[in-house]
Amino acid sequence: GQNIDQPTEMTATEGAIVQINCTYQTSGFNGLFWYQQHAGEAPTFLSYNVLDGLEEKGRFSSFLSRSKGYSYLLLKELQMKDSASYLCAALDYKLSFGAGTTVTVRA
Amino acid sequence: EAGVTQSPTHLIKTRGQQVTLRCSPISGHTSVYWYQQALGLGLQFLLWYDEGEERNRGNFPPRFSGRQFPNYSSELNVNALELEDSALYLCASSSRTSGYEQYFGPGTRLTVT
Numbered sequence: 001g002q003n004i005d006q007p008t009e010m011t012a013t014e015g016a017i018v019q020i021n022c023t024y025q026t027s028g029f030n031g032l033f034w035y036q037q038h039a040g041e042a043p044t045f046l047s048y049n050v051l052d053g054l055e056e057k058g059r060f061s062s063f064l065s066r067s068k069g070y071s072y073l074l075l076k077e078l079q080m081k082d083s084a085s086y087l088c089a090a091l092d093y094k095l096s097f098g099a100g101t102t103v104t105v106r107a
Numbered sequence: 108e109a110g111v112t113q114s115p116t117h118l119i120k121t122r123g124q125q126v127t128l129r130c131s132p133i134s135g136h137t138s139v140y141w142y143q144q145a146l147g148l149g150l151q152f153l154l155w156y157d158e159g160e161e162r163n164r165g166n167f168p169p170r171f172s173g174r175q176f177p178n179y180s181s182e183l184n185v186n187a188l189e190l191e192d193s194a195l196y197l198c199a200s201s202s203r204t205s206g207y208e209q210y211f212g213p214g215t216r217l218t219v220t
Contacts, residue, residue, distance in 0.1 A: 030207060031207055033207075033208075033209075035211075041213070042197055042211040042212060042213050042214050043150070043197070043211050044211070045208055045209070045210070048207065048208060087149065087150065089150075091207055093155075093162075093163055094140070094152050094155055094163050094165070095140070095150075095152060095209060096152065097142075097149045097150040097151075097152075098149055099148065099149035100149055
């Protein structure tokens, strides 16, 4: 079975950095995804990690440690438009999503 | 390139009725996934179709079913609707060349009264 855990909510100030942690337990593993979902909209792809280490993509970075079953998404230079739900998803033969972390960016 | 499309956008049904939701994947994508996202909850995996066959299904009762057509579009059928079926139903597609990344459609909002 799958077990994906991430915090429910986080609040940060515009321009700051926020780190969203995700732990997972899967029977098999083919990678870890992060998606962003604005209220009422479909999720959009942010990152995919299958090897250990840090993947940087502009203001967003994602880290994976397979041995620890752990990932984080780092959001830098926060902007108001980054207020959204961030979904961690682990892939074996299907994607299993965490419940999502609602990030609120305040001015 | 057109993205994943879903129809209808919104739907209101009464308990006990049946509903069919439709999804067209990105051109060239052969896999289609269906997810349910109830209000305030995470995405729950429903079904995975690839090359016209059901590859896997999530922990949902048999009244949730679907199929994939030769053009890789897909339908999700829900029979004997219950109030708790009210949710956003998301379809995603992927291709073997795009790796495991799934591209989501805008979803169908189903309300059961």
